[in-house]
Amino acid sequence: MTPTEKIWHNGRFINWEDAKIHVLSHVVSYGSSVFEGIRCYETVSGPAIFRLREHVRRMIDSAKIYRMEDLGFTAAELAEAMIELVRVNRLRSCYIRPIVLRGYGQIGVDARRTPIEIFIACWEWGKYLGEEALAEGVDVCFSSWWRMAPNTLPSLAKAGGNYLNSQLIRMEANINGYAEGLAVDPFGYVSEGSGENIFVIRDGTVFTPPLSNSVLPGITRDSVIRLCQDLKIPLVETAIPREMVYIADEVFLTGTAAEITPVRSIDRIQIGAGRRGPITEKLQEAFFGIVHGTAPDRYGWLTPVEQPVETAS
Ligand code: PPE
16 A cells, blocks of 8 residues: 555544554454445546445444444535545545544443544555456355344444454465455344445346345445436346356445456356446446546536646746
């Protein structure tokens, strides 16, 4: 990761290397953080942040689930901070990572009296599952680990602690030579990847697990559902048995980092023709058209970032 100049902390910009917390901050022992991952794309008319409002909303929702009810900043202020951050770091495209955490002040599990701190960083981030992934597809496996059971760790919250489960899934997959691991939920239904939602296509219909299968309510997932509706591609949100993915015509993963990544094999079983399928390609085209500004922003998904005008000295 190449450091950028500034990180936003509780309302002001500090230097990248000064963005530090005390080792006894609540988050270090107990994983008490919620966060987001947001992409800012270089478009034909300058940098623009993808679905900023929805990401800020999900972060506030995640915080509320963990009883962080007063963040000290409104949604509009947090969104403005992110736009400003991209601007001060003079980036044309980047990944934005806001983190809300329980800081230093009280020890013990009850978190209510720890101070809440907010950091927002950004950096340039390339292709998540490898350069070739978007065109060629990736090889994935089912993990021996499952996603969290309902009433254990809430999957609708994008909380730091949930990524302990993701780490187990991702490391196992990578060690065994796969690009990513998929997990089932505690009832054996397909849930999601360690950092992506999943879509399965058969006979022209797109299937994706509903939120009750322990999935993160992905914003890319929501975008793909919207694109399917508009492209008149039938889409069904339903519980998916594991074996259904093996006999699919196409499978793809969605996420801010992974964007829309085709899957060419699962557990070494070839999916469809073993490369990106036609519906996946059509959805990619629609998605990348909007985020790169070559197609109209029909849904108001982009927030432009005005870059500072370079003045000659
Ligand atoms: N499920 C999980 C578990 C998940 O982490 C992500 C995002 C998604 C689904 C897709 O959500 P969305 O980004 O809103 O479409 N994973 C982020 C973390 C990546 C990382 O390695 O860190 C991301 O894609 O930014």
